[in-house]
Amino acid sequence: MALNIPELPPMVMHGETQADCIKKLRSIYGSDFHIIRQEEKKSEGVLGLFKKKHYEVTYTPLQPERRKSPAPSPVFDFEEEKRKFIQANGGGNPQMKLILDELNQLRRNIDEKTANLSSDEPATIVQIRELLRKNDFTPCYIQKIVDRIRKECSLEDLDDFNAVQRSVVDWIGESIQTVKNEYLSYPQVIVLVGPTGVGKTTSVAKLAAKYAALTLKGGVQGKRVHIITIDTYRIGAQQQLETYGDLMGIPVSLAESADDMQKLLTMYSKDVDVILVDTTGRSPKDYEGLAKMRSILDLKKLPTRVFLTVSAATKASDLRTIMQQYEIFGYESLIVTKMDETDCLGSIISIMDEKNKTAAYFTDGQRVPSNIEKATQVRMLIQLADFKIDREHINRKFSPEGTD
Incomplete structure (x- = not known):
């Protein structure tokens, strides 16, 4: 040959x-x-x-x-064609937008693979790519990091793998957005939504305990909390919450309809500081169930915060679908559960960055009231697999007050 x-x-x-x-x-x-x-x-x-x-x-x-390949074809402007297609097909159809987002991601993946053909990457970039892949970062996120290395690092810089690795850890931390401040207006309603099996009910109980003990230091009474559940679908869901409520001295009510929800909110909004709402776990493909739940949660007048609850172990393609489909609830941030069940947080970091979403809380076990903490960049960074983490450095950079 x-x-x-x-x-x-x-x-x-x-x-x-x-x-x-x-x-x-x-x-x-x-x-x-x-x-x-x-x-x-x-x-x-x-x-x-x-x-x-x-x-x-x-x-x-x-x-x-x-020669084995024809001359390159003209550049296809995907974003312009996407805009024309959406405009021609009703503009605001969320299902059509989801399909186009998936096609866009596929195009980026193909572009990345094509960009690497016939090029001899420096060994440091090859190693960084492998580290990011091992942590389940998406191809698009990996390419963004590699592009930044090429832009900001000279060939001499690439000879120092540890220095490049430290910069990459910093860049990953900078891409993670977290909720910085608590809302101060009361009463407030906090609603947890998300797919089945991610730990919403346990997270509601943990948040209830957190708020009830929020100001106990110094002898000041904690926040008055009430829990409402609309989960009539899962067997034992209400009983589970009532058990938690009995142990913490927090009342639990059931709302089976939008009218029930409005009546309970009207009844308790003057007597409590925080109302926590547990919802039915729904598949992101259960469009009818999601629409019905959205109608029950059409809350008015009271300040409301909606958190999307997702498992840290969910793969990137599923996370992308979940986050897209749950946009109808207007969630402001994520509660990332089961942080103790995976060492590969690249998927959640990648899709949060892709969707420009923040993280509010992390949970990592079943114990109530513990096993919940405010989301921080440091917590995610120290959980990266096989990266050499300078803990003192990232504490200074991302936790200026020295919190661990």
Whole structure:
């Protein structure tokens, strides 16, 4: 079998970055070229000052008769076509938007794989990619980190893997958004929604205990709390909450309809500080069930916070669907449960970043009232698998008050 050896003389492509050179080559030759050498250069500025870095890629194009791919096709503007398609199909259809988002993600995945063809990545970038993959970060998130490495790190910087790794940990932390402040207006209604089996009921009990003991330090009475459940579907759901309520001295009521909910809110809003609402776990594909639950939770007048409850162990594609479908509830943030059941938090970090969502609380066990904490970047970072974490550094960067 004959080898596909290039025969044309070597040529040089210049660009601001290594990726820029490769992009220019692909725009001309597709994949029909062979890279010989890649170098970082410094060009002289005026009077020898202001040296500017650039890259040179030495290559040879393949002979026309040996080329395997056609010339590259014109660039397809996905976002413009997506906008036209949405406009032509009713604009606000959430199912259509979900389908287009999935297609967009597929396109990004293909682009990432194509971008890596015929390029010789430095060993440090290869190692970082592998670390991110092992932690279940999405291809899109990984590519964003790699692009930042290429943009901000010189070839000399890439020789120091530990320094690059430390920067990557910082960038991951910067991408994690958390809720900074509690609402101060009372009474407030806190509603937990989410799919089945993620621990909503236990999380409601933990939050109830947290608020009831919120100001007990110094002898000041804690917040007055009432729990309402609308979960009539799961066997034993109400009894489970009533057991928790009895142990904590917190009353529990059942609402089976929107009218029940409004009556209970009217009845208790003047006597309590916090009303916690537990809901039925619904599959994100149960559109009828979600719509019915949304009608019951159409709360008026009282300040309301809605948290989407998801498991830390949920894979990225499912998280994306859950977060998209539960948008109808107008949730402001996430409660991430079962943090103790996985060492791979890349999926949740990636999709939170993709959807621009914050995290409010983490839970990591069944014990009430413990096993719940405010969400922090530090907690997520120290749980990354196989990354070398400088705990003192990330505490200073992300917890300036020194909280662990």
